[in-house]
Amino acid sequence: MDIFHISSQQATMCSEAPLGLPADGFLWVDTTREEIADHIETWRDEIERISGVAIYDLHLTDIMNLTHSSYFDSTNDYEMVVFRKLRMPTTAGEAANKQAQTESDAAPSTLRKLVTQPVIFIVMDRLVITVHAENSTIIRAARTKLLEYRDRGNTSSRHGRLPTSPQEWMLRLLNTMVDQYLDLRQPLTTQIDRWQRALLNPRRPFNDWIALLDARIALRKLDHLCEEQHDALQELRDHIIDTYRTGEDGREKDLLLVRTNDVIEHIGRVLGNARRLESSLESAVQMHFSAMSHRTSEIMRTLTVITALFMPLTLITGIFGMNFEVMPLLKDKIGFWLIMGAMAMIVVGLLAYFRRKHYLEG
Structure with missing residues (x-):
């Protein structure tokens, strides 16, 4: 379990667990599921000691559930978001195997095995907790970027800024996870186009029906996955609107809504692309049988x-x-x-x- 203190000026990693929440900025508690698998009660006690809030037993069960779908839940003390992200190859062997499959005539691994894993976000007033699998490239990159940040004043806007709230940091991570799905568009489109040409080639019979079926199953799985993600983020957006109280900083709420809408829009693009590819695949199959009938x-x-x-x-x-x-x-x-x-x-x-x-x- 690693704890980061994110203030308006810099982000630092805490050498030891703090006794409470900071007056300036917020804390980010980053945990892997493997670290807390055998002593999750101890981990909950440590979170309660830092934040003063106890996580419910049902939510602890959700944290350890690897098959949990994307969803949103809220209590009086915190909000919880479960988001299924893509599991990318973490070793050189996996990466080489994926590259070999992508370059072959068979369906690439992104089509045949769309592997996802849940990432848990627990958001409090000045604390955000993430629970994920080991070797998460997104989390590792986010940690590196946080620690390398240096306040450059107003000299340039290219370096961005640190997040000002736990909700904003969660939305930034979610946006990066959704972008992984957007990166699938090119290999998926390329493979579908290759199959379309093979299906309509009169000189060579098409025999890769198993891979074609696997691709259709993967696209349908991606469709359902995006629908769950869209529903979860929509509930989060509604929660941000419903919990706004008169007198609070309206600009901060508007920024959160903008980021939430942006993530929802990205999910909608992934969903639309998956449905278009599935429709193109079905159309290619229909054209194949029409061409065979015509022949x-x-x-x-x-x-x-x-x-x-x-x-x-x-x-x-x-x-x-x-x-x-x-x-x-x-x-x-x-x-x-x-x-x-x-x-x-x-x-x-x-x-x-x-x-x-x-x-x-x-």
Whole structure:
């Protein structure tokens, strides 16, 4: 468990747990789920000693639940947000395996295995608690950025500023987590486009149906995931509006609403993109079967034309193949050539008729 004191001037890591909340700024308690798995009651007691607020038992259960969906809950003392983020490869082996899958013809790992994990936010007046899995790249990057911050006054706005409240810091982290989903748009779109071309390629039959089904399942999973995230952030937004009291700093509330709306808008973009990709995938499959049906129809038309051409010829050969002693042209010297000429004229006449009726187009 690492504790950071974030003031208006700088952010520092506390060498030991403070005895209470600071008068200036707020505290950020960053914890991994593995650290508190075996002694979560001790961790709750430590949080209560720092903040004076005890976390409810049901919320402790939610913290340790790895399958919990995204949601928002509030009490008189704190608000709790569960947000499912993408689990990115944390080791060199995982990263190499993911790159190899992405560059292959099979579906990339982002399509076949959309792995997520819950991140817990508990927000109080001057305290924010995060509980996440080990090796979280987003949290690690956020900690580094906080500690490297230096107040540069008003000389430049490029360096940003420190968060002024626990709610703002939570929304910043949430926004970064949502951006991970936005980064999926390019590989997903590229893979869907590749499948569309493969499905409509008449020279090579498409056989990667299992990967296509996995992609559709992953997109549907992403759709449901974004809906849960959207509902949770919408409830958070409503809570910010409902808990505003007359006389409080309205600008601070407006800034929180702006950040919340921005995160909700990003989730909406991910949701819309997932639905568009799913629709494109289904449309490509429908076009594939339509093309196959059209190709089958063309083959059947060709076979029908060939059959129609040979039917009168078969009739003529069948008649002259009967075992009668007396038949016209049977013993004539030019009888064979007359019959062959008549058969050729029939074929030419039928071809002209079929062309006139547009049976031979395409």
